[in-house]
Amino acid sequence: MKITKLNDIFVIDSGALNTVFIDTDSGVTLFDTCLNVDTAKKLNKAIGKDVVAVLNTHSHADHIGGNSFFESRYGCKTYIHKNELSFCSLTELESALLYGGASFKKAKSKFLCAKSINNVSTLDNLENKDIEVVELFGHSPGHCGFKINNTLYAGDAIFSKEVIEKHKILYIYDVKEYINSLYKLKEIEFENIIFCHKGILSKDEANSLIDENLNHTITVGNMIRDTLKKRPLITGEDISADLMKDLNIPFEIEYFLLVSSTIKGYLKYLEDIEKVAPVIDNGVKWKLL
Template structure:
């Protein structure tokens, strides 16, 4: 693990989910996300301590466990203030919400694991379009789609884009990124084109000077998934069979708790097309059946 400099005020640490480090006054730093888990956070804390840095703030992009896994560790060690958006903050305070949403009820034990459920932490809600930390202006970017109220941060010419974009090698390995709302995600991808920055970095891609090709690639994969769903539902299909057909199409064999994660994602595709009037559903003999409008 190492600190890499992007600008005079901004550094980053590579990880399963990358972490931004913003230099403030008097050796204080603000983190953009806190790492995937407590073990990563401990190593990051030791690294920052070697530089005599103290974490005063954590700016969370969204409430997924791989981005907030170090929150409670840093809050206990440093007493830092954690900040997040209106709809992400409740899950950071009460991570059980994430499990309940995925299971659509009181969650099974398998879902209550470190990949889904981080330790709870206290968080302050931020509703403004920018914040100032020691007179350093940080613009807040609205990036919903991957998560319900995901945010990014633009500071000192560096745009932290959370989980809006995934590199090509991700699609070759995992095939399909999680999206809570593909419709919102499509709009977010288009808005990314308008962000002016000298450097762009995501939760799962390294710093780049330009993201045009990444946006095009991610839009292409997203549209292919929507097109597949449209074609699939030309024949009416029960919802559980829709989930299976969608996962089969991408060669995804999910077992145990992962199934519920991906079922939620497939439901997001159904919701997006339903919102646009492209598909409908009826409940027949206690089974929801989806079909093209």
């Protein structure tokens, strides 16, 4: 794993994503622990010091998958926004959120369901006042970034152009909140921004990428409306299947759950701005307004 020092922050390139840590007098504070125990062990070796606290930007499995290792190894506490506390202590809630109920076995893969932990608290109880918590909701119910001096670790509040092109539909829990957070990022003063998937950018570079993310969000919303023009009164799952086919997104369990959950979030947003409406017709279907 490659480590780069950026002011007071150490950036670890784990391959799949960037995570960061800071070194304090009491030990290392690690932000996000990647996908699983195997990766966490590599992180631990790269850091080379005791980890005294873990701060999670959000509760998705590729960010909290190593929490259980650090809790077991060091007895350290994990901190996360109160909206996602339960997702760390009972991680099957993550797959249940995507599926819409207690989920089947294949919906609990390592990509969707991490190992639960016990020693977890809310960011309100964070003692290190040098770390500024920045609420950047939308990608998840309580997604947060962390600002240390003039550097912002933004987690999944923003995605690289390469990730957008690769995945075609970014996972979003609440589209309105996600858009608001992108505009919030434009207003925040920082020298550099670090984001997980994947990059380190200056403020000017970040503003350009924020526009890319905003344009992508608008594009997906328009694609949903175009689908409803061609096929009025269809379910969210049917819209998801049509878009996955059109965009050549693999029809695999993980992808379908992520895309269908995202499309439902878009439909809620489009309903809020009075572009679509739900209809009860042998299930919940959607129509254009």
